[in-house]
Amino acid sequence: xxxxxxxxxxxxxxxxxxxxxxxxxxxxxxxxxxxxxxxxxxxxxxxxxxxxxxxxxxxxxxxxxxxxxxxxxxxxxxxxxxxxxxxxxxxxxxxxxxxxxxxxxxxxxxxxxxxxxxxxxxxxxxxxxxxxxxxxxxxxxxxxxxxxxxxxxxxxxxxxxxxxxxxxxxxxxxxxxxxxxxxxxxxxxxxxxxxxxxxxxxxxxxxxxxxxxxxxxxxxx
Numbered sequence: 001x002x003x004x005x006x007x008x009x010x011x012x013x014x015x016x017x018x019x020x021x022x023x024x025x026x027x028x029x030x031x032x033x034x035x036x037x038x039x040x041x042x043x044x045x046x047x048x049x050x051x052x053x054x055x056x057x058x059x060x061x062x063x064x065x066x067x068x069x070x071x072x073x074x075x076x077x078x079x080x081x082x083x084x085x086x087x088x089x090x091x092x093x094x095x096x097x098x099x100x101x102x103x104x105x106x107x108x109x110x111x112x113x114x115x116x117x118x119x120x121x122x123x124x125x126x127x128x129x130x131x132x133x134x135x136x137x138x139x140x141x142x143x144x145x146x147x148x149x150x151x152x153x154x155x156x157x158x159x160x161x162x163x164x165x166x167x168x169x170x171x172x173x174x175x176x177x178x179x180x181x182x183x184x185x186x187x188x189x190x191x192x193x194x195x196x197x198x199x200x201x202x203x204x205x206x207x208x209x210x211x212x213x214x215x216x217x218x219x220x221x
Contacts, residue, residue, distance in 0.1 A: 022168045023209050025137040027052075027130055027176060030213035032122070039117050049119055049183050051126070052205040053213060058119035060187045067108060068120055068188035072181065074104060076192070080170065081178055088158050091166045095138075101177070102131050123184050130176040134169060141165055172209045175201045 029052065036056055045057030060068070075081060079097040083090075105128045112121050141162050158166070178201035185192045192202055 023172055024165050024169045026209055026211050027133055028211045033213050036122055052210045060119050064118055064120040065188055068184045072185045072188050072190050075181055085167055094170055120187055123180050127177055127180045134173045137169055175206050179205055
């Protein structure tokens, strides 16, 4: 093993130790899933989109594919999607990155305003919904901005339990956003990264991070 790969392995072990594996909040996407089912009613599709609990066949048009390609290129290197957090400074950078992603999603949904019943708009809504629900949880953790930094801890200025809650919540959100982006890459007919942090989230959806929806209507009901 090269020194570079060894260093990367050690770094991954350190960062993984900062993620407890707990799920501090769960996404509620029941309405979005019901909408997805309604949108494919009676339609034939040549692309399969996988969402938590369901898969749907869709037929994105050329414009959707073009926007999807741009989104994959723009978003896959955003910090919150491609790096883990190890301190309060990292948390702040992740939150800043999240704001940038949120603005990109707004811009692209405006651009696709006449295609709101399309699969790409649905995935953009899924990403935006995840961010909103994370921000609702984050409000419970937010520290008073006027509180002085603790002289002993430097960049570790959040209480340890609050910092860990941020680590865990950002990890859950990172998985959601990356898997959504993976489905956007499917529409774009582009590969996602096969190494690094993003590659860790291209498997099955983390279903335990989602509230199980009530029985969904069948597409033809």
